[in-house]
Amino acid sequence: MPLVIETRGLTKTYQMGEIPVYALINANIKVHSGDFVAVMGPSGSGKSTLLNLLGCLDTATSGEYLLDGKAVTSLSTNEYADIRNQKIGFIFQGFNLLPRTSAYENVELPLFYDRKHRIKDHHQATIEALQRVGLDDRMNHMPQQLSGGQQQRVAIARALVNNPALILADEPTGNLDSATSLDIIAVLQRLNGQGITIILVTHEYQLAQYASRIIELKDGHIIEDKVIEERNIAPDLISC
Amino acid sequence: MQLKKLLRSAIRNILRNRLRSLLTSLGIIIGVSAVIILSAIGQGSQSLIEEEINDLGTNLLVIFPGASRTGGVNLGAGSINRFTYDDVEKIKKDSRLVNAVTPIVQSGGQVIAAGNNWNTEIIGVSPDYFKIRNWGLKNGRYFTDIDVKINRKVAILGSTISDELFPNQDPSGKTIRIRNIPFKIIGVLEDKGQAGMGRDQDDIIIAPWTTVLYRLKGGRYIDVINASANSTEFLEQAEEELNAIMRESHRLNPGEEDDFTINNQTEITEMETRTSKILTWLLGTIAGVSLLVGGIGIMNIMLVTVTERTTEIGLRLSVGARKIDILTQFLIEAVVLSTFGGILGIIISFLVSLIINTFSGFYTLIKIEMVIVAFIFSGSVGVFFGFYPAQKAARLNPIDSLRYE
Numbered sequence: 017m018p019l020v021i022e023t024r025g026l027t028k029t030y031q032m033g034e035i036p037v038y039a040l041i042n043a044n045i046k047v048h049s050g051d052f053v054a055v056m057g058p059s060g061s062g063k064s065t066l067l068n069l070l071g072c073l074d075t076a077t078s079g080e081y082l083l084d085g086k087a088v089t090s091l092s093t094n095e096y097a098d099i100r101n102q103k104i105g106f107i108f109q110g111f112n113l114l115p116r117t118s119a120y121e122n123v124e125l126p127l128f129y130d131r132k133h134r135i136k137d138h139h140q141a142t143i144e145a146l147q148r149v150g151l152d153d154r155m156n157h158m159p160q161q162l163s164g165g166q167q168q169r170v171a172i173a174r175a176l177v178n179n180p181a182l183i184l185a186d187e188p189t190g191n192l193d194s195a196t197s198l199d200i201i202a203v204l205q206r207l208n209g210q211g212i213t214i215i216l217v218t219h220e221y222q223l224a225q226y227a228s229r230i231i232e233l234k235d236g237h238i239i240e241d242k243v244i245e246e247r248n249i250a251p252d253l254i255s256c
Numbered sequence: 257m258q259l260k261k262l263l264r265s266a267i268r269n270i271l272r273n274r275l276r277s278l279l280t281s282l283g284i285i286i287g288v289s290a291v292i293i294l295s296a297i298g299q300g301s302q303s304l305i306e307e308e309i310n311d312l313g314t315n316l317l318v319i320f321p322g323a324s325r326t327g328g329v330n331l332g333a334g335s336i337n338r339f340t341y342d343d344v345e346k347i348k349k350d351s352r353l354v355n356a357v358t359p360i361v362q363s364g365g366q367v368i369a370a371g372n373n374w375n376t377e378i379i380g381v382s383p384d385y386f387k388i389r390n391w392g393l394k395n396g397r398y399f400t401d402i403d404v405k406i407n408r409k410v411a412i413l414g415s416t417i418s419d420e421l422f423p424n425q426d427p428s429g430k431t432i433r434i435r436n437i438p439f440k441i442i443g444v445l446e447d448k449g450q451a452g453m454g455r456d457q458d459d460i461i462i463a464p465w466t467t468v469l470y471r472l473k474g475g476r477y478i479d480v481i482n483a484s485a486n487s488t489e490f491l492e493q494a495e496e497e498l499n500a501i502m503r504e505s506h507r508l509n510p511g512e513e514d515d516f517t518i519n520n521q522t523e524i525t526e527m528e529t530r531t532s533k534i535l536t537w538l539l540g541t542i543a544g545v546s547l548l549v550g551g552i553g554i555m556n557i558m559l560v561t562v563t564e565r566t567t568e569i570g571l572r573l574s575v576g577a578r579k580i581d582i583l584t585q586f587l588i589e590a591v592v593l594s595t596f597g598g599i600l601g602i603i604i605s606f607l608v609s610l611i612i613n614t615f616s617g618f619y620t621l622i623k624i625e626m627v628i629v630a631f632i633f634s635g636s637v638g639v640f641f642g643f644y645p646a647q648k649a650a651r652l653n654p655i656d657s658l659r660y661e
Binding site: 068071073074093094097098100101102106108110112114116117125126128129130174178 | 258261268272567570572575577581
């Protein structure tokens with residue numbers, strides 16, 4: 017399997033006045049295509065920093081990062097924007113859907129910034145993404161007309177629409193009850209089964225068991241990186 | 257396509273907050289309508305002045321007898337010397353810059369026609385007069401040089417007289433008696449309306465000058481001479497030329513004071529025009545200030561919008577928007593907001609102008625240039641005052657804005 021992510025000595029320090037804060041220290045991570053990696057750790061462990069670096073939202077202080085075989089350290093802000101558009105799909109805890117904008121238009125949003133016209137048929141791509149999360153029958157609904165789980169599925173469709181190399185989910189079930197959480201996990205597992213690489217950031221140990229691999233962080237260091245032997249499977253309610 | 261989508265989303269964002277958008281654009285609405293209405297009032301009064309000049313006659317030069325000196329000890333216009341037809345003939349013969357000239361003989365009296373009578377002004381002129389005064393006929397015909405030559409008793413009525421003496425009929429061919437002398441009516445003049453001081457210009461009877469002078473008034477002197485210059489451009493040269501011809505005609509030695517006065521209409525109206533121009537500028541400045549205030553209102557609300565939509569900006573950045581995309585989006589929103597205000601302002605100004613024209617004594621004239629200027633200006637206000645908030649939005653950092661609550 018080809019490597020989607022490879023980091024070598026990835027380090028991020030913040031300057032808090034006089035004292036440097038080490039948010040992430042010397043992280044070496046390899047993620048293969050089709051992996052489902054759960055990133056765990058208590059707050060302040062560097063999870064968010066790692067996610068921001070992997071998501072090209074932030075630049076590392078030192079170290080190398082290869083995304084989909086391409087070095088993405090020291091690029092311009094515009095190049096970072098384009099990489100986010102082409103290679104990465106984000107899923108957030110708070111869904112971050114545009115209010116009073118239909119599900120269809122929310123999913124379509126990343127295509128709006130598709131400068132290179134990688135996706136030929138925007139309409140087709142949007143419909144397909146909605147189909148993959150089982151919401152093609154609700155595409156004209158506004159976010160406020162959808163349940164929390166449905167809203168998060170719209171957000172997943174939005175992350176999928178650009179056909180990215182990698183999906184980054186930051187506590188995607190943090191705002192949902194346990195039953196709905198399981199639904200979302202099921203969607204992610206199914207997408208993973210279709211070959212999509214997923215990195216799931218969570219602090220819930222239970223949830224991490226649905227991934228195929230766990231990376232655990234503490235105080236900016238990777239303290240564990242293991243494959244889950246007995247992976248939990250969430251019941252998939254959407255039949256595709 | 258990008259622009260179309262941006263426009264659509266900008267319009268949707270504005271419609272989402274209808275009341276706020278309306279209140280925000282209020283400054284622009286008031287500013288734009290103020291600019292247009294105030295300049296329309298200025299333009300209106302200016303066009304009235306211009307119309308008055310045109311009514312008086314194109315490039316009119318009026319020659320009065322008597323020195324131009326006012327104040328001091330002077331015997332007054334007309335008291336020292338008078339004009340004769342020789343003066344008119346000499347102008348006709350010698351002048352190159354004047355294309356029409358007429359003597360004017362003034363008289364007045366009671367006019368009687370079939371049961372009605374009216375007291376009015378009667379002037380005697382030559383056919384050139386109608387050309388100089390730019391005065392058309394409602395019906396009938398002008399009199400000719402022959403009529404003048406043989407002192408024919410024909411008359412042309414002003415529309416007021418015509419209405420008074422012959423209500424609802426065509427007086428052509430009928431006879432009136434002016435101080436008991438019968439005149440045949442050959443035509444009726446077009447309405448000219450009121451002159452500057454409220455004098456009704458249509459309350460007049462015009463006849464050949466010879467007829468008025470020899471049959472009605474008696475004597476041999478002409479009261480005033482009117483002439484019209486070939487073009488406005490050469491009005492001053494024409495005035496100088498007339499001055500020289502008149503001095504020669506009156507055999508004045510060099511150094512001797514003129515015994516006549518030449519006036520041109522622009523001198524009279526110039527001051528009035530200047531005043532109205534100053535007024536237009538002044539009002540325009542006030543209106544410009546209100547547009548400025550409107551622009552600041554837009555900037556204010558755009559700053560609020562940027563703060564409110566921080567997470568949206570973060571999201572857009574995370575799905576691949578560049579800084580320029582965010583900048584464009586918010587700039588377009590500001591411009592749409594301000595042009596929306598501009599359009600509303602233009603509509604309001606048309607309504608107000610209509611109301612003013614219908615219900616008040618003022619006359620307003622909206623010039624299309626003014627509307628275009630106001631519209632472009634309102635758009636520019638959006639660009640100018642929307643730029644800072646849009647730049648602020650574009651400078652947001654994706655991580656912080658995604659986390660913003």
